[in-house]
Amino acid sequence: MIIPTYERPLLLRRAVESAQAAGADIEVIVVDDASIDGTAAACQELNGIKYVRVERNQGVAGARNIGILMSTAEYVAFLDDDDLRLPGSLDMQADLLDRHPGAGFVCGAMIMANQDYEPTGEVVCAKDPGADAFWKLLELEFPVMPLCALIRKECFLRVGLLNPRISTIDDWDIFTRIAELYSVLVTPEPVGIYRQPTPQSGQGSSARAAQLERVTRHQLNLFRLPRAATASPVRRKQARSRMIRRISENLVWTATRRFIPKFQFKPALRNFWTALRIDPFGLIRPQGYEKLIKHLILRTGVIRRRTI
């Protein structure tokens, strides 16, 4: 279990304790990404962890890579310093990986919580993609959160480490690269608690539009992976158009649902503009508004909602 941390000693303690309770035989590695506050002292108080201090800030992906380097276990899981793992969840996932030697990683469900770790009643669970995980990942239809995944360490030796150059989408990238060569397991059991960030400010939202643009660009790079590159042109085109449609849908969705009701017209306009650039015909295609209409009328989507 690898926990990269940066200047959050108070939250870290909670994360470490939850990680230690998540399984019987767990090596917790805390990678301190050059924090200059009390993180080092806080880690000394914690028992049974392996504390790695990086002297120069490496970013999340870099810190995770160092965690992989320092780990001795067969399976690897990542946990952010503000998230929690549920008790016994790692043992359960490790068991699944033991039983399926051809699987690269196993992904579980995630409970959303607010800033005080109180569940909001929303559980995010990906639908089992079956043998099609790689294409689903390319099409952005299979949301894997790094928090809920347990990865076989051997995978990193075959597909390479995380890419520190693409911060915030490094996890997506590695899961796609693993799914290219390995099969993927999905379990509907909740395994972790995700602490949602504070409601987005205007600045965060424009950052979101920029990130979606980055995702598109990177996703097109992923289409160069041999399995996608050697697939039939029809399949490629289909996956590509689905991916682009999904992103533009997402942009329109955030603009209409989140920004316009709050009278934030600037980020909304930016979103529409990005959507227009990525997918010029998306805005006039009725399918582009499918998710929106579904949400308004049926209240269902890719993400299933359940109450706990």
Next chain:
Amino acid sequence: MASVSIIITTHQRPDRLPAAIASAQSAGQDVEVIVVDDASTDETADLCASIKGIRYVRVERNQGVAGARNIGLVASRGEFISFLDDDDLRLPNSLDEQIEALSHAPAAMLCYAQAIPEDAGGKRQTPFPEHCPQGDIFWELLAQNFIPCASVVFRRSCIGRVGLLAQHRNRIDDWDLWLRIAEIFPVVGLSKPVVIWRQPTPTSAQGSSNTVELIALATTHFRHDCLRMPRVAQASRRERQQAWRAFSLNFAEHLAWEAFRGLCDHKLGRAFASTRTLLRLHPDAVLRVPRRWMRFSTINTLTRGLMRGDLENAKSKFKHMART
């Protein structure tokens, strides 16, 4: 647990690999040899399966040298790490000597030594670098990468403190890592050859365009990353200027030499490319390099070297003189 892991990265060179593996195995008492096959499509896999006592890691998707070395690091279990290219050779017992030197200096994280360059004809030249400075070598290293990559033995634990190799800095990834280590920790240097470093044929045009490219890469790296390293960023303006001057003069000399050699070989395109890069990267070096070259003794060495047709030797003599 093996005390030292030697990581051999290989890509499409099954003819050279067995010699490298054999030299690595005889380089120390307790060596773990890890061969990282960077998605070769030839018989490398079969070849490695037939060699006993190595750990073979196959990467399915090409990662480049730095990425493959990182994967080797993850797979390794030794306390000390050394990298070796598939066409280089380690000298017998050299690893043990270096580990011994490191164990006498507990604070030091890295030990480097000399390499013997060997050209395609099998002719060996004087060991490089001539002097091996020790202790805090950060500023010297910033001016020029004088550490032969294959000669280095470092502690695995220091990677946890300075980070892995930068995959987007392929070809200068080693310099980048040594700099990050030397920034914080002292370094041990052994004045003794430990590795044979096979160089590509110097006359092939590819080698020289590589030099030009490499210098462009290193300059970008220097401007973007090195100047932002905390130790450089906190240094005084004067020190920063000195560092840049030392660095730029070094590469300017290389480029001027490359241009000169291009002229000698009647390859005007090469000479032109070198000169253009030189002018673009460092215009005022054009004034400074010839001033050093104009010294009588230098010209003497050069002409004598040229008459004998031994350019490489003349260059090393010249460089030695320029330094003193």
